[in-house]
Amino acid sequence: VYIYLGCTLSQSFNPDFHHSPVIKMGWLHKTPPQGTLVFQKRWVMLDAQYLRYFQNEKEVYSKRIIAILSVTKVLNVGGQKFEVVTRNRTFLFRAENNSKLLKETIQQHCNSMEKSLMNSSDTRGQRASRVSLISKQGYLEMSGLRSKLYVVICADSVFLYRNAEEHSQGVGITSIEMNLGTVKGTDKRSFNLTTIYRTFSFVAESEQQREQWVEVLQACVSHSLSSNAVAQKIWSEEANQRCADCGAPHPDWASVNLCVVLCKCCAGVHRGLGQSVSKVRSLKMDENAWTENQLFLLLGNDKVNLFWAANIPPSEMLCPSSDSEERQRFVTAKYCQGKYRCYHALFGQQEALNKALCNTIQTGDVLETLSLVFCGADVNCYTGDPELPSPVSVAQHYGQTLQVEFLTHNHNTGRSNETKAALPISHTGYLFKTASSTRAVTEHFSRRWCSLNQGNFSYYESEKSSSQSGQMKMSDVLCLVVNPQGKHGYGHSFELYHDSGRVYLFGEDSPDTVREWIKVIGKALVPPVAEDLVGWSFERVGRLRYTVGQSFHCPCLGWFSLGGSRLLLLLHGEDQVDNIDLRKLQELSVEQEAGAVVLVDRGRRLRLEGDRRPDYQGWLSGIQQGLGRGDGPLDQQQLTETEVPVIVDRCISYITQHGLKSEGIYRRCGVNSKIAALLLSLRHDARQVRLSEGVCQVDNVANVLKRFLREVGEGVFNGHQASLPWLHTTSDERRERVSQYKALLHSLPPVNRATLGAVINHLYCVQCFADENQMNMHNLAIVFGPTLFQTDGTDNSAGQVVEELIQNYQDIFNVSGSAVSAEELVCEVLRRGNIPPQQGDYWSCFLVNDNQEMERPLHYQERALAIYFSLGKDCHLVVKRNCYMEAMLIYIAAMVDVSRNSMIKFSDEKGQRGKRTFSRRLCVLDGTSLRLYKEVKVTEDGRRMCSTQPERECQVHALKVYYGIKKRLQPPSCWGMTVVCEQAERDKQQWYLCCESKNELIKWLATFMNLQVVSFCVTETYSTFLTAVVKPSKFRHRAFCSCHYGNSGGQ
Ligand SMILES: [Zn+2]
Secondary structure, eight states: OOOOOOOBOSSSOOGGGSSSOEEEEEEEEEOOTTOOSOOEEEEEEEESSEEEEESSTTBSSOSEEEEGGGEEEEEEOSTTEEEEEESSOEEEEEEOTTOTTHHHHHHHHHHHHHHHHHHHHHHHHHHHHHHHHEEEEEEEEETTOSSOEEEEEETTEEEEESSHHHHHHTEESEEEEOTTOEEEEOSSSEEEEEOSSOEEEEEOSSHHHHHHHHHHHHHHHHHHHHTTHHHHHHHTSGGGGBOTTTOOBSOOEEETTTTEEEOHHHHHHHHHHOTTTOOEEETTTOGGGGGGHHHHHHHHHHHHHHHHTTTOOGGGOOOTTOOHHHHHHHHIIIIISOTTOOOOTTTTOHHHHHHHHHHHTTSSOHHHHHHHHTTTOOTTOOOSOSSSOSHHHHHHHTTOHHHHHHHHHTTTOOOTTOOOOOOOOEEEEEEEEOOOBSSOOOSOOEEEEEEEETTEEEEESSTTOSSOSEEEEGGGEEEEEEOOTTGGGSSEEEEEEETTSOEEEEEESOHHHHHHHHHHHHHHHSOGGGGGGGSSOOSEEEEEEEEETTOOSSOEEEEEEEETTEEEEEOTTOOSOEEEEGGGOSEEEEETTTTEEEEEETTEEEEEEOTTOHHHHHHHHHHHHHTOOTTSOGGGSOBOTTSOBHHHHHHHHHHHHHTTTSTTTTTSOOOHHHHHHHHHHHHHHGGGOOOOOOTTHHHHHHHHHHHHHHHSTTTTTTSHHHHHHHHTOOOSSHHHHHHHHHHHHHHSOHHHHHHHHHHHHHHHHHHHTHHHHOOOHHHHHHHHHHHHHTOOSSSTHHHHHHHHHHHTHHHHTTOTTOOOBHHHHHHHHHHHTTOOOOTTOOEEEEEEETTSSOEEEOOTTSBHHHHHHHOOTTEEEEEEEOTTHHHHHHHHHHOSSSOEEEEEEEEEGGGGGSSOOOEEEEEEEOSSEEEEEEEEEEOTTSOEEEOSSOSEEEEGGGEEEEESOOGGGOOSSSOEEEEEEEEETTEEEEEEEEOSSHHHHHHHHHHHHHHTOSOOSBOOOOSSOOOEEEOSSSOOHHHHHHHHTTOTTOO
């Protein structure tokens, strides 16, 4: 049965009509009773006794009224939804899709409901009395409805239910307050119940029944009027006939400590501030609490407002039709912050205030007491009189009962910790504005006086206009867009995207004017913690919903600002603004269907949701423009983490993997059509291009790199002018020129510098294989000179410069100083291999000899690159799991003495001429040194005697321990280790020590490791075996990264 008691007010809703102050109201979506999942938008209102929902915000009579007492629980069921559960029915609500603060709204609703539920324990008694207050109940026909309604007259309200069951379940249609109603019989069986909003026509079952109903209803009306007695008395003071805050008539609530009489709406806000600020009482319901009405008669709203509302700017005045947000803001400012109060002359002088208070309370001047207390006097201060220590006792002593009442009400109000108001943002001035539209239109600008104040942006015909021609709350503005200069006909313009989907366009020719507006609007738009978002030359700033990771549910609200390639963001719950360089995004995908865009940045997946709103399109195209363009100069390209254009990086990686040994690499010409096509696709979106191995492919890729470098805007050397000093270095001396190159390199923009470094590094690598590829430094320089300098090649100075750059690569680019530690290297390899850390696995970077016979895990702090450059061609670096590590750590954990001595099989290089060169030694390792003792003899009882002088000795710090022994030495077991002793540069020795079991080896290795600092490895780990290999020769880490990249198992 669909029952709709349509009755709307022409003006905005007047909740004056309800009994209790409204705790919360707003739009929510609700499933219809049929249980389909189509949500309907409903205006929902919660007070202490009932949860009601309405067709819309102007409706007077609800569609449904749910007694809080019948609610058993409120469940936050995730996402934007919550359930209100009664014994018989569950109501599912969802916060509005475009609601400003989804989660907060739901949470608040839930909290409010919970609170009401909690309070219902106090109202149980009331319920009992409510039941007894039912003066009549039964079925009645109502005109316009086919089925009868179950009508209950209770106290001074009439409740309508669909049936008697609903009544017992506490879920009804609506309630009609009778205090302003009249009842009249119209026919034999019918009668009208008339309120100021509408007339309800009922038909009783019989004439007799009709008479009973009318009689009871009339009694109900007079009862409701009689409960006005207190109110009437309070209202006898004329100043109390209007709400102290908004001026609404017949205010029937009061704040007993602030001494103001209030309307229901304002009382609701007061209640929200908490008892410590405002103690709210009903004039009608809390009859017993009204002994203090004398105080209200003495003071009255007008006199009290002389204090509280001494300085209200007209723009901030509240009126009866103000909405709840304005009310909230005003009431908070007025009472919490004391923003409009009349400051007492003694303000700020605590001692003097307290003293004045103690004097004033002896008199009848409650108003002065109020002024003192709310300007900082301490109600609980010590009076100096041990007989009458507190102000209350003084007032009692002097018989000032009203003073006592006032002091008592403010006994525990927290005046001392007043909240400091944030510096209010306000700005005014003329701007040209178009009519708002769903898109920004360019014509019909008109000049308007604009004002930003207290989070409200309003505009007027002129400075002198008193009534605004339009207004928007900053909290409803989704996005501020700064237009490029000259767009829309004005020198400078900006757009505001409103929650309603409308766009407002403002313009001015003066850049300063617009800049100032953008600054203040930006600040007013974002939360204070997000101020960094607007402290730069952004192009747009605003809020968007987003999810992080794979979760599609529960989007949060984040703040973003975008300009060029920079996206700043403040995610929900964070207190620091984060920064994304869009050029370095790992991935960007647009979900056209869903209206969302997914960004992957440094491994983090961020999905921005657009809701198909106009502002989203702007975000999307702004982000896409910031990604980097293949046809732009270097610094507008897609970039790697190291600021090298992705195109360059892709090509170099490919050649490193497949082309280093290719004869004539970079000199052969490749297939022109393929080169052009490949370059085109790389320029379109380099990140999406995967270069696959194929015939001639290396030459095509090599030519793509050359062509890109030759054609890229401004070139690697940042334009013709900037490239000249490179070509005309003045010195003949190599050293001089190298330092000049260094200085020039330093003056390049970061992306150019990184690109040049990557290219020269690559050429350095290529020439390392000159034996195979026939491309030595000189040959490469002939090719790359004109390419990098973008010259025609007639002048060979370009080639000379490039040759010198390659020649002095390590010097100029400071490669030897590169401080990549073994740990950083391992982490980087694991990151690139996308290997998540796992418990119980240990990764190390190993220095491995060519036959993989011996390997040494680098200490985590060792400089991997320095070692790498020092390697001979028969060694390489490998990042892999350290299979001994776990056992070693277990041994170390149980170790008592950090030393070891036992017999061990020993050999050294000198012994390799003959076979079976391993012989027994006593091996002693402690904190100082490793010592080997020759066996002298075996005693009769089997004890082995050793010489007292060590045969060999090496300081612990000079030892490097490798796992394994060269096979050609024919070690007696496979549990060997090679100890390299570097005590003196000229005295580098290798000792070969061989254990009898794995366990024995682990004990030795663990002891070595423990003595040489425990952390050898990265403790983050992995279960499957994966190795990244650094190839031999002398080029930079780029080489092994690319070896590894996309090729996670191999060499
Ligand atoms: Zn009010």
